[in-house]
Amino acid sequence: MSADRVFCVYGSPLSELADVASGAVQVSPLVPGSQALEDMAPGSLSGAVVAAPPGTMERRYGLALALRALTPGAPLTALAPNEKGGSRLSKELESFGCTVSASSKRHHRVCRTVRPAMLDDAALAVAIDTGGPRFVEALGQWSQPGVFSWDALDPGTLLLVATLPPLAGRGADLGCGVGLLAAAALANPDVTHLDLVDMDRRAVACARRNIRDKRAAFHWADARINPQLEGLDFVVMNPPFHDGGAEDRSLGQAFLRRAHQILRQGGTTWLVANRHLPYEGVMKTSFATVTLRAEAHGFKVYEARK
Numbered sequence: 001m002s003a004d005r006v007f008c009v010y011g012s013p014l015s016e017l018a019d020v021a022s023g024a025v026q027v028s029p030l031v032p033g034s035q036a037l038e039d040m041a042p043g044s045l046s047g048a049v050v051a052a053p054p055g056t057m058e059r060r061y062g063l064a065l066a067l068r069a070l071t072p073g074a075p076l077t078a079l080a081p082n083e084k085g086g087s088r089l090s091k092e093l094e095s096f097g098c099t100v101s102a103s104s105k106r107h108h109r110v111c112r113t114v115r116p117a118m119l120d121d122a123a124l125a126v127a128i129d130t131g132g133p134r135f136v137e138a139l140g141q142w143s144q145p146g147v148f149s150w151d152a153l154d155p156g157t158l159l160l161v162a163t164l165p166p167l168a169g170r171g172a173d174l175g176c177g178v179g180l181l182a183a184a185a186l187a188n189p190d191v192t193h194l195d196l197v198d199m200d201r202r203a204v205a206c207a208r209r210n211i212r213d214k215r216a217a218f219h220w221a222d223a224r225i226n227p228q229l230e231g232l233d234f235v236v237m238n239p240p241f242h243d244g245g246a247e248d249r250s251l252g253q254a255f256l257r258r259a260h261q262i263l264r265q266g267g268t269t270w271l272v273a274n275r276h277l278p279y280e281g282v283m284k285t286s287f288a289t290v291t292l293r294a295e296a297h298g299f300k301v302y303e304a305r306k
């Protein structure tokens, strides 16, 4: 194989389940700064390990893009927890023309194949088309399978949009998704600048398409640490959550600490979160005042003033 071909890894596969070549290039859209599989030329990859994402369209899209970029004969290992798409991996790879050998370990399905000389190009094209960005009527926005609430309005987002007061000055939307909160913030003519931050490259790309506003700046970044911001008048956020587990709680709490750090004295955070998530305590230890502004459909909206 040519020396300039690269090995890629998608996500963070458990090391005991798959061998990732040293120097592998990260291609997950959830890792800021990673390369985009979409941009990789056919035949440019010497091998790939894909920790396949849980959504069917998102997973088939990633597998199809990886197969398109692999050179014929190059190895592909795809793995996923059994309950999160693993049980479907073999069939999905076979539908693209691969011959698969599958095993199970640590509640994961691990599928090994090589990129065949002939792929099912039609199946690949459908997967790439179906998993790509598109205009979603229900949102009135560009979106993509895999991004947060990609094809339906989130009730938490809606509650925060309905509760927001007129905003003014410089602000940030931490975890902006495709930009629904940001659009609501920018509807205020007194907002002079808004930084939209998300760790998901696809979400930031959609937000750029959705928000055509000179006051907006877009950042593909981990909002807990980047970009460098200070002295803001307001922050809006619907912090990430999946199942309300410990990881979610600490992520939401880190978002709140970051919001506190980047606000000016007297600046305000507007937050929506699942009612059961314990954010009030963190807010009360750092913010001067914390006020519950709305509660509905299992969500709470807080205003926290620094």
Ligand SMILES: C[S@@+](CC[C@H](N)C(=O)[O-])C[C@H]1O[C@@H](n2cnc3c(N)ncnc32)[C@H](O)[C@@H]1O
Pocket: 147, 148, 154, 157, 174, 175, 176, 177, 178, 179, 180, 181, 197, 198, 199, 200, 203, 221, 222, 223, 224, 237, 238, 239, 240, 241, 251
């Ligand atoms: C609950 S969604 C909210 C999206 C959007 N603000 C809305 O209300 O529709 C949370 C967002 O945070 C993003 N996210 C998760 N972890 C992040 C991190 N560490 N830094 C920045 N964004 C993150 C997710 O990709 C997701 O788009």
